[in-house]
Amino acid sequence: MSVEPDKANDYDSFGEAYSAENETNLNNAYYERPAMLNLAGDVAGRRILDAGCGSGPLSAALRERGAVMTGFDGSAKMVELARRRLGDDADLRVADLAEPLPYPDNAFDDVVASLVLHYLEDWTAPLAELHRVLKPGGRLIMSVNHPFLPKLIDPRADYFSVYEWSDECTFNGQKGVLRNWHRPLHAMTDAFTAAGFHTAVISEPPPAPEAHELFAEELAGRKAFLSFLFFVLEAV
Template sequence: MPATPESSAGAADVAVENDYDGFAEAYAAENETSLINAYYARPAILDLAGDVAGRRILDAGCGAGPLSAALRDRGAIVAGFDRSTKMVELARQRLGDDADLRVADIAGPLPYPDAAFDDVVAALVLHYLEDWTAPLAELRRVLKPGGRLIVVVNHPVILKMEQREADYFAISKWSSEYTFNGQKAVLTYWHRPLHAMTDAFTAAGFRTAVISEPHPAPEARELFSDELARFPSGAFLSFLFFVLEAV
Protein backbone atom coordinates (compact mmCIF):
# COMPACT_ATOMS: atom_id res chain seq x y z
CA MET A 1 0.00 0.00 0.00
CA PRO A 2 2.10 2.91 -1.24
CA ALA A 3 -0.21 5.74 -0.23
CA THR A 4 -3.27 6.45 1.85
CA PRO A 5 -6.23 4.88 0.04
CA GLU A 6 -8.81 7.30 -1.27
CA SER A 7 -11.67 4.85 -1.15
CA SER A 8 -12.37 1.19 -0.66
CA ALA A 9 -13.93 -1.00 -3.32
CA GLY A 10 -15.16 -4.55 -3.56
CA ALA A 11 -12.76 -6.94 -5.23
CA ALA A 12 -15.41 -7.78 -7.81
CA ASP A 13 -15.12 -4.22 -9.16
CA VAL A 14 -11.50 -4.75 -10.22
CA ALA A 15 -11.07 -5.73 -13.89
CA VAL A 16 -7.33 -6.44 -13.77
CA GLU A 17 -5.99 -6.87 -10.27
CA ASN A 18 -2.82 -4.96 -9.38
CA ASP A 19 -2.04 -4.04 -12.98
CA TYR A 20 1.35 -2.46 -12.33
CA ASP A 21 2.22 -2.53 -16.02
CA GLY A 22 -0.68 -0.13 -16.53
CA PHE A 23 0.46 2.48 -14.00
CA ALA A 24 4.16 1.68 -13.53
CA GLU A 25 5.53 5.09 -14.50
CA ALA A 26 3.01 7.01 -12.40
CA TYR A 27 3.58 4.71 -9.42
CA ALA A 28 7.35 5.01 -9.68
CA ALA A 29 7.22 8.80 -9.96
CA GLU A 30 4.88 9.13 -6.99
CA ASN A 31 6.97 6.95 -4.75
CA GLU A 32 10.24 8.78 -5.38
CA THR A 33 9.18 11.46 -2.91
CA SER A 34 6.05 10.18 -1.15
CA LEU A 35 5.73 10.11 2.62
CA ILE A 36 4.71 6.45 2.72
CA ASN A 37 7.50 5.12 0.52
CA ALA A 38 10.41 7.57 0.44
CA TYR A 39 10.20 8.75 4.06
CA TYR A 40 8.67 5.76 5.83
CA ALA A 41 8.99 2.30 4.26
CA ARG A 42 12.41 2.59 2.58
CA PRO A 43 14.22 4.27 5.50
CA ALA A 44 12.74 1.73 7.91
CA ILE A 45 13.90 -1.19 5.73
CA LEU A 46 17.39 0.25 5.48
CA ASP A 47 17.52 0.71 9.25
CA LEU A 48 16.45 -2.90 9.80
CA ALA A 49 18.96 -4.17 7.24
CA GLY A 50 21.85 -2.35 8.95
CA ASP A 51 25.33 -2.81 7.52
CA VAL A 52 24.85 -4.59 4.19
CA ALA A 53 28.31 -4.08 2.67
CA GLY A 54 29.31 -7.19 0.76
CA ARG A 55 26.05 -9.01 1.42
CA ARG A 56 24.14 -10.62 -1.45
CA ILE A 57 20.56 -9.32 -1.26
CA LEU A 58 17.49 -10.26 -3.29
CA ASP A 59 14.89 -7.50 -3.71
CA ALA A 60 11.69 -9.54 -4.16
CA GLY A 61 9.12 -7.37 -5.92
CA CYS A 62 11.70 -4.71 -6.70
CA GLY A 63 9.38 -2.37 -8.61
CA ALA A 64 11.29 0.47 -10.24
CA GLY A 65 14.33 -0.27 -8.09
CA PRO A 66 14.65 2.54 -5.51
CA LEU A 67 15.32 0.12 -2.64
CA SER A 68 17.76 -1.92 -4.76
CA ALA A 69 19.63 1.29 -5.58
CA ALA A 70 19.79 2.33 -1.93
CA LEU A 71 21.08 -1.09 -0.86
CA ARG A 72 23.66 -1.07 -3.65
CA ASP A 73 24.80 2.40 -2.59
CA ARG A 74 25.46 0.89 0.86
CA GLY A 75 27.72 -1.77 -0.62
CA ALA A 76 25.31 -4.68 -1.09
CA ILE A 77 25.41 -6.98 -4.11
CA VAL A 78 21.80 -6.73 -5.24
CA ALA A 79 19.55 -8.81 -7.49
CA GLY A 80 15.88 -8.10 -8.03
CA PHE A 81 12.75 -9.37 -9.68
CA ASP A 82 9.23 -8.19 -10.26
CA ARG A 83 6.15 -9.63 -11.93
CA SER A 84 5.65 -6.39 -13.89
CA THR A 85 7.73 -6.20 -17.07
CA LYS A 86 7.39 -2.42 -17.12
CA MET A 87 8.61 -2.13 -13.55
CA VAL A 88 11.68 -4.20 -14.39
CA GLU A 89 12.35 -1.93 -17.39
CA LEU A 90 12.22 1.11 -15.10
CA ALA A 91 14.50 -0.60 -12.58
CA ARG A 92 17.00 -1.36 -15.34
CA GLN A 93 17.00 2.28 -16.40
CA ARG A 94 17.87 3.19 -12.81
CA LEU A 95 20.39 0.45 -12.06
CA GLY A 96 21.99 -0.14 -15.46
CA ASP A 97 21.96 -2.86 -18.08
CA ASP A 98 24.36 -5.03 -16.10
CA ALA A 99 22.07 -5.24 -13.07
CA ASP A 100 20.68 -8.70 -12.23
CA LEU A 101 17.01 -7.90 -12.77
CA ARG A 102 14.44 -10.46 -13.88
CA VAL A 103 10.74 -10.76 -14.59
CA ALA A 104 9.42 -13.38 -12.17
CA ASP A 105 6.41 -13.97 -9.96
CA ILE A 106 6.84 -14.43 -6.22
CA ALA A 107 3.86 -16.79 -6.35
CA GLY A 108 5.84 -19.24 -8.52
CA PRO A 109 9.28 -20.88 -8.59
CA LEU A 110 12.09 -18.32 -8.46
CA PRO A 111 14.96 -18.35 -10.99
CA TYR A 112 17.74 -18.54 -8.41
CA PRO A 113 19.76 -21.44 -6.96
CA ASP A 114 19.50 -22.67 -3.39
CA ALA A 115 21.19 -20.58 -0.69
CA ALA A 116 22.12 -17.83 -3.14
CA PHE A 117 21.50 -14.84 -0.86
CA ASP A 118 22.46 -13.54 2.56
CA ASP A 119 19.25 -11.50 2.78
CA VAL A 120 15.94 -11.21 0.98
CA VAL A 121 13.68 -8.16 1.19
CA ALA A 122 10.02 -8.73 0.35
CA ALA A 123 8.56 -5.24 0.73
CA LEU A 124 4.88 -4.61 -0.05
CA VAL A 125 4.44 -7.82 -2.03
CA LEU A 126 3.17 -10.68 0.17
CA HIS A 127 -0.04 -8.84 1.02
CA TYR A 128 -1.17 -9.34 -2.60
CA LEU A 129 -1.25 -13.12 -2.08
CA GLU A 130 -3.92 -15.29 -0.53
CA ASP A 131 -1.58 -18.19 0.24
CA TRP A 132 1.91 -17.54 1.59
CA THR A 133 3.01 -21.19 1.82
CA ALA A 134 4.81 -21.65 -1.52
CA PRO A 135 6.23 -18.09 -1.72
CA LEU A 136 7.76 -18.31 1.76
CA ALA A 137 9.17 -21.75 0.96
CA GLU A 138 10.88 -20.32 -2.14
CA LEU A 139 12.26 -17.33 -0.25
CA ARG A 140 13.59 -19.71 2.42
CA ARG A 141 15.14 -21.91 -0.30
CA VAL A 142 17.16 -19.08 -1.87
CA LEU A 143 18.45 -17.88 1.52
CA LYS A 144 21.60 -19.15 3.13
CA PRO A 145 21.14 -20.84 6.52
CA GLY A 146 21.01 -18.04 9.07
CA GLY A 147 20.07 -15.54 6.38
CA ARG A 148 17.47 -12.84 6.92
CA LEU A 149 14.12 -12.21 5.31
CA ILE A 150 12.85 -8.66 5.79
CA VAL A 151 9.11 -8.51 5.18
CA VAL A 152 6.91 -5.43 4.92
CA VAL A 153 3.14 -5.85 4.60
CA ASN A 154 -0.01 -3.90 5.27
CA HIS A 155 -0.53 -3.55 9.00
CA PRO A 156 -3.38 -5.91 9.91
CA VAL A 157 -5.37 -3.14 11.57
CA ILE A 158 -5.67 -1.26 8.26
CA LEU A 159 -8.64 -3.32 7.08
CA LYS A 160 -10.55 -2.53 10.28
CA MET A 161 -9.71 1.14 9.85
CA GLU A 162 -11.03 1.01 6.28
CA GLN A 163 -13.98 -1.33 6.88
CA ARG A 164 -15.11 -1.34 10.50
CA GLU A 165 -17.48 -4.26 9.95
CA ALA A 166 -14.71 -6.51 8.58
CA ASP A 167 -13.69 -9.66 10.45
CA TYR A 168 -10.11 -9.09 11.63
CA PHE A 169 -9.51 -12.81 12.13
CA ALA A 170 -10.58 -13.90 8.63
CA ILE A 171 -8.16 -14.02 5.70
CA SER A 172 -10.08 -11.82 3.29
CA LYS A 173 -9.75 -9.88 0.05
CA TRP A 174 -10.23 -6.12 -0.21
CA SER A 175 -9.43 -3.28 -2.60
CA SER A 176 -8.69 0.44 -2.44
CA GLU A 177 -8.39 3.19 -5.03
CA TYR A 178 -5.33 5.45 -5.20
CA THR A 179 -4.01 8.28 -7.33
CA PHE A 180 -0.37 7.93 -8.34
CA ASN A 181 1.09 11.08 -9.87
CA GLY A 182 -2.35 11.98 -11.24
CA GLN A 183 -3.25 8.49 -12.48
CA LYS A 184 -5.95 6.50 -10.73
CA ALA A 185 -5.34 2.86 -9.88
CA VAL A 186 -6.93 0.13 -7.80
CA LEU A 187 -4.90 -2.23 -5.64
CA THR A 188 -6.32 -5.45 -4.24
CA TYR A 189 -4.93 -7.07 -1.10
CA TRP A 190 -5.36 -10.10 1.11
CA HIS A 191 -5.80 -9.24 4.77
CA ARG A 192 -4.52 -11.68 7.36
CA PRO A 193 -4.35 -11.29 11.14
CA LEU A 194 -1.00 -11.04 12.87
CA HIS A 195 -1.04 -14.57 14.23
CA ALA A 196 -1.62 -15.95 10.70
CA MET A 197 1.47 -14.09 9.53
CA THR A 198 3.73 -15.35 12.29
CA ASP A 199 2.35 -18.89 11.99
CA ALA A 200 3.17 -18.85 8.26
CA PHE A 201 6.71 -17.64 8.96
CA THR A 202 7.30 -20.38 11.52
CA ALA A 203 5.89 -23.08 9.24
CA ALA A 204 8.25 -21.96 6.46
CA GLY A 205 11.34 -22.33 8.65
CA PHE A 206 11.84 -18.79 9.92
CA ARG A 207 12.33 -17.41 13.40
CA THR A 208 10.78 -13.99 14.01
CA ALA A 209 13.58 -11.75 15.30
CA VAL A 210 11.94 -8.32 15.00
CA ILE A 211 8.43 -6.93 14.64
CA SER A 212 8.53 -3.19 14.06
CA GLU A 213 6.05 -0.31 13.80
CA PRO A 214 8.54 2.44 12.92
CA HIS A 215 8.35 6.20 12.86
CA PRO A 216 8.88 7.95 9.53
CA ALA A 217 12.26 9.51 8.82
CA PRO A 218 12.95 12.60 10.99
CA GLU A 219 12.78 15.02 8.06
CA ALA A 220 9.23 13.89 7.27
CA ARG A 221 7.82 16.01 10.10
CA GLU A 222 8.79 19.21 8.28
CA LEU A 223 8.22 17.99 4.71
CA PHE A 224 4.74 16.58 5.44
CA SER A 225 3.65 18.79 8.31
CA ASP A 226 -0.03 18.80 7.34
CA GLU A 227 -0.29 15.02 7.00
CA LEU A 228 1.60 14.33 10.22
CA ALA A 229 -0.11 17.00 12.31
CA ARG A 230 -2.72 14.39 13.22
CA PHE A 231 -0.07 12.18 14.86
CA PRO A 232 1.45 13.95 17.90
CA SER A 233 3.60 10.91 18.71
CA GLY A 234 5.23 11.16 15.29
CA ALA A 235 4.18 7.61 14.37
CA PHE A 236 1.27 6.30 12.33
CA LEU A 237 -0.06 2.90 11.28
CA SER A 238 0.45 1.81 7.70
CA PHE A 239 2.78 -1.19 7.39
CA LEU A 240 4.15 -3.87 9.67
CA PHE A 241 7.85 -4.75 9.40
CA PHE A 242 9.45 -8.10 10.23
CA VAL A 243 13.00 -9.38 10.35
CA LEU A 244 12.99 -13.17 10.07
CA GLU A 245 15.94 -15.53 10.39
CA ALA A 246 16.22 -18.71 8.35
CA VAL A 247 16.65 -21.65 10.74
Protein backbone atom coordinates in the same frame (compact mmCIF):
# COMPACT_ATOMS: atom_id res chain seq x y z
CA MET B 1 -15.15 -2.73 -3.57
CA SER B 2 -15.54 -5.30 -6.35
CA VAL B 3 -12.83 -5.22 -9.00
CA GLU B 4 -12.41 -7.14 -12.23
CA PRO B 5 -9.40 -9.48 -11.85
CA ASP B 6 -7.52 -7.98 -14.81
CA LYS B 7 -7.99 -4.41 -13.54
CA ALA B 8 -6.27 -4.76 -10.15
CA ASN B 9 -2.52 -4.69 -9.43
CA ASP B 10 -1.87 -3.90 -13.10
CA TYR B 11 1.57 -2.38 -12.67
CA ASP B 12 2.25 -2.73 -16.38
CA SER B 13 -0.38 -0.02 -16.94
CA PHE B 14 0.18 2.31 -13.97
CA GLY B 15 3.74 1.37 -12.99
CA GLU B 16 5.38 4.57 -14.21
CA ALA B 17 2.90 6.76 -12.32
CA TYR B 18 3.19 4.53 -9.23
CA SER B 19 6.98 4.79 -9.32
CA ALA B 20 6.92 8.58 -9.73
CA GLU B 21 4.47 8.97 -6.84
CA ASN B 22 6.60 6.87 -4.53
CA GLU B 23 9.82 8.78 -5.14
CA THR B 24 8.85 11.57 -2.77
CA ASN B 25 5.66 10.65 -0.90
CA LEU B 26 5.34 10.17 2.85
CA ASN B 27 4.38 6.49 3.02
CA ASN B 28 7.09 5.15 0.74
CA ALA B 29 9.94 7.63 0.56
CA TYR B 30 9.89 8.83 4.17
CA TYR B 31 8.41 5.85 6.00
CA GLU B 32 8.61 2.43 4.35
CA ARG B 33 12.01 2.62 2.63
CA PRO B 34 13.86 4.24 5.55
CA ALA B 35 12.40 1.58 7.86
CA MET B 36 13.54 -1.23 5.56
CA LEU B 37 17.04 0.26 5.34
CA ASN B 38 17.24 0.66 9.10
CA LEU B 39 16.25 -2.97 9.61
CA ALA B 40 18.79 -4.14 7.01
CA GLY B 41 21.62 -2.35 8.83
CA ASP B 42 25.16 -2.88 7.54
CA VAL B 43 24.82 -4.70 4.21
CA ALA B 44 28.29 -4.14 2.74
CA GLY B 45 29.29 -7.19 0.73
CA ARG B 46 26.03 -9.06 1.34
CA ARG B 47 24.23 -10.71 -1.56
CA ILE B 48 20.62 -9.52 -1.41
CA LEU B 49 17.57 -10.52 -3.45
CA ASP B 50 14.96 -7.79 -3.89
CA ALA B 51 11.74 -9.82 -4.21
CA GLY B 52 9.15 -7.68 -5.95
CA CYS B 53 11.70 -4.97 -6.66
CA GLY B 54 9.31 -2.59 -8.42
CA SER B 55 11.21 0.23 -10.08
CA GLY B 56 14.25 -0.44 -7.91
CA PRO B 57 14.50 2.34 -5.30
CA LEU B 58 15.25 -0.04 -2.44
CA SER B 59 17.76 -1.97 -4.55
CA ALA B 60 19.48 1.31 -5.44
CA ALA B 61 19.69 2.38 -1.79
CA LEU B 62 21.04 -1.00 -0.67
CA ARG B 63 23.57 -1.04 -3.50
CA GLU B 64 24.79 2.40 -2.42
CA ARG B 65 25.44 0.84 0.98
CA GLY B 66 27.63 -1.86 -0.55
CA ALA B 67 25.19 -4.73 -1.12
CA VAL B 68 25.40 -6.96 -4.20
CA MET B 69 21.86 -6.74 -5.55
CA THR B 70 19.66 -9.10 -7.56
CA GLY B 71 15.99 -8.37 -8.17
CA PHE B 72 12.80 -9.58 -9.77
CA ASP B 73 9.26 -8.36 -10.23
CA GLY B 74 6.11 -9.81 -11.73
CA SER B 75 5.61 -6.72 -13.89
CA ALA B 76 7.73 -6.32 -17.02
CA LYS B 77 7.13 -2.56 -16.85
CA MET B 78 8.50 -2.33 -13.34
CA VAL B 79 11.58 -4.35 -14.29
CA GLU B 80 12.10 -1.98 -17.22
CA LEU B 81 11.93 1.00 -14.83
CA ALA B 82 14.31 -0.71 -12.41
CA ARG B 83 16.78 -1.31 -15.23
CA ARG B 84 16.64 2.38 -16.14
CA ARG B 85 17.49 3.22 -12.54
CA LEU B 86 20.10 0.54 -11.88
CA GLY B 87 21.72 0.17 -15.30
CA ASP B 88 21.66 -2.36 -18.12
CA ASP B 89 24.06 -4.67 -16.31
CA ALA B 90 21.82 -5.02 -13.24
CA ASP B 91 20.72 -8.59 -12.46
CA LEU B 92 16.97 -8.13 -12.90
CA ARG B 93 14.33 -10.59 -14.08
CA VAL B 94 10.60 -10.88 -14.58
CA ALA B 95 9.44 -13.61 -12.20
CA ASP B 96 6.37 -14.48 -10.15
CA LEU B 97 6.73 -14.93 -6.41
CA ALA B 98 3.86 -17.41 -6.51
CA GLU B 99 5.96 -19.68 -8.78
CA PRO B 100 9.37 -21.37 -8.34
CA LEU B 101 12.08 -18.72 -8.46
CA PRO B 102 14.95 -18.83 -11.01
CA TYR B 103 17.71 -18.88 -8.36
CA PRO B 104 19.71 -21.72 -6.79
CA ASP B 105 19.46 -22.87 -3.20
CA ASN B 106 21.33 -20.86 -0.53
CA ALA B 107 22.17 -18.08 -3.01
CA PHE B 108 21.54 -15.01 -0.85
CA ASP B 109 22.51 -13.60 2.52
CA ASP B 110 19.28 -11.58 2.70
CA VAL B 111 15.97 -11.20 0.90
CA VAL B 112 14.02 -7.95 1.03
CA ALA B 113 10.32 -8.11 0.20
CA SER B 114 8.95 -4.60 0.29
CA LEU B 115 5.11 -4.39 0.28
CA VAL B 116 4.76 -7.61 -1.70
CA LEU B 117 3.28 -10.51 0.24
CA HIS B 118 -0.03 -8.80 1.01
CA TYR B 119 -0.90 -9.19 -2.69
CA LEU B 120 -0.94 -12.98 -2.27
CA GLU B 121 -3.72 -15.11 -0.82
CA ASP B 122 -1.46 -18.07 -0.02
CA TRP B 123 1.94 -17.47 1.57
CA THR B 124 2.98 -21.14 1.81
CA ALA B 125 4.84 -21.58 -1.50
CA PRO B 126 6.27 -18.02 -1.67
CA LEU B 127 7.76 -18.24 1.83
CA ALA B 128 9.13 -21.71 1.07
CA GLU B 129 10.87 -20.35 -2.04
CA LEU B 130 12.32 -17.37 -0.18
CA HIS B 131 13.60 -19.72 2.52
CA ARG B 132 15.12 -22.00 -0.14
CA VAL B 133 17.17 -19.26 -1.78
CA LEU B 134 18.48 -17.95 1.56
CA LYS B 135 21.62 -19.24 3.19
CA PRO B 136 21.11 -20.85 6.62
CA GLY B 137 20.86 -17.96 9.05
CA GLY B 138 19.98 -15.55 6.25
CA ARG B 139 17.38 -12.87 6.77
CA LEU B 140 14.04 -12.11 5.15
CA ILE B 141 13.35 -8.41 5.75
CA MET B 142 9.81 -7.56 4.74
CA SER B 143 6.97 -5.08 5.00
CA VAL B 144 3.25 -5.60 4.50
CA ASN B 145 0.07 -3.63 5.05
CA HIS B 146 -0.54 -3.32 8.76
CA PRO B 147 -3.17 -5.93 9.63
CA PHE B 148 -5.24 -3.39 11.56
CA LEU B 149 -5.51 -1.12 8.51
CA PRO B 150 -8.75 -2.62 7.06
CA LYS B 151 -10.35 -2.41 10.49
CA LEU B 152 -9.33 1.24 10.69
CA ILE B 153 -10.92 1.89 7.30
CA ASP B 154 -14.07 -0.13 8.05
CA PRO B 155 -14.83 -0.89 11.73
CA ARG B 156 -17.11 -3.73 10.59
CA ALA B 157 -14.17 -5.62 9.03
CA ASP B 158 -13.37 -9.04 10.51
CA TYR B 159 -9.80 -8.77 11.77
CA PHE B 160 -9.46 -12.51 12.39
CA SER B 161 -10.37 -13.68 8.87
CA VAL B 162 -8.21 -13.92 5.76
CA TYR B 163 -10.00 -12.03 3.02
CA GLU B 164 -9.48 -9.93 -0.10
CA TRP B 165 -9.93 -6.18 -0.15
CA SER B 166 -9.27 -3.56 -2.80
CA ASP B 167 -8.34 0.09 -2.74
CA GLU B 168 -8.66 2.60 -5.58
CA CYS B 169 -5.64 4.91 -5.50
CA THR B 170 -4.31 7.83 -7.50
CA PHE B 171 -0.63 7.66 -8.42
CA ASN B 172 0.84 10.88 -9.77
CA GLY B 173 -2.55 11.76 -11.26
CA GLN B 174 -3.29 8.27 -12.67
CA LYS B 175 -5.89 6.01 -11.09
CA GLY B 176 -5.12 2.41 -10.24
CA VAL B 177 -6.62 -0.36 -8.13
CA LEU B 178 -4.61 -2.39 -5.62
CA ARG B 179 -6.06 -5.73 -4.53
CA ASN B 180 -4.73 -6.94 -1.20
CA TRP B 181 -5.21 -9.90 1.10
CA HIS B 182 -5.76 -9.19 4.77
CA ARG B 183 -4.51 -11.68 7.33
CA PRO B 184 -4.27 -11.23 11.10
CA LEU B 185 -0.89 -11.04 12.78
CA HIS B 186 -1.04 -14.57 14.17
CA ALA B 187 -1.68 -15.94 10.67
CA MET B 188 1.45 -14.16 9.45
CA THR B 189 3.68 -15.46 12.24
CA ASP B 190 2.24 -18.97 11.92
CA ALA B 191 3.13 -18.90 8.20
CA PHE B 192 6.67 -17.75 8.98
CA THR B 193 7.18 -20.60 11.46
CA ALA B 194 5.73 -23.20 9.08
CA ALA B 195 8.16 -22.05 6.36
CA GLY B 196 11.18 -22.47 8.64
CA PHE B 197 11.71 -18.88 9.77
CA HIS B 198 12.35 -17.50 13.24
CA THR B 199 10.70 -14.12 13.82
CA ALA B 200 13.52 -11.91 15.12
CA VAL B 201 11.88 -8.47 14.85
CA ILE B 202 8.36 -7.07 14.53
CA SER B 203 8.51 -3.32 13.99
CA GLU B 204 6.03 -0.42 13.90
CA PRO B 205 8.51 2.42 13.32
CA PRO B 206 8.04 6.17 13.14
CA PRO B 207 8.66 7.95 9.83
CA ALA B 208 12.06 9.40 9.00
CA PRO B 209 12.86 12.47 11.15
CA GLU B 210 12.76 14.85 8.17
CA ALA B 211 9.19 13.77 7.40
CA HIS B 212 7.85 15.96 10.21
CA GLU B 213 9.10 19.08 8.46
CA LEU B 214 8.21 17.98 4.92
CA PHE B 215 4.72 16.72 5.85
CA ALA B 216 3.93 18.97 8.79
CA GLU B 217 0.18 19.03 8.15
CA GLU B 218 -0.22 15.25 7.75
CA LEU B 219 1.90 14.49 10.80
CA ALA B 220 0.73 17.31 13.06
CA GLY B 221 0.70 16.02 16.62
CA ARG B 222 1.70 12.48 15.65
CA LYS B 223 4.98 10.68 16.23
CA ALA B 224 3.90 7.66 14.19
CA PHE B 225 0.91 6.30 12.28
CA LEU B 226 -0.60 2.98 11.20
CA SER B 227 0.32 2.01 7.66
CA PHE B 228 2.74 -0.90 7.33
CA LEU B 229 4.14 -3.63 9.57
CA PHE B 230 7.78 -4.75 9.31
CA PHE B 231 9.51 -8.04 10.08
CA VAL B 232 13.01 -9.44 10.21
CA LEU B 233 12.92 -13.22 9.88
CA GLU B 234 15.86 -15.59 10.16
CA ALA B 235 16.10 -18.77 8.08
CA VAL B 236 16.60 -21.75 10.40
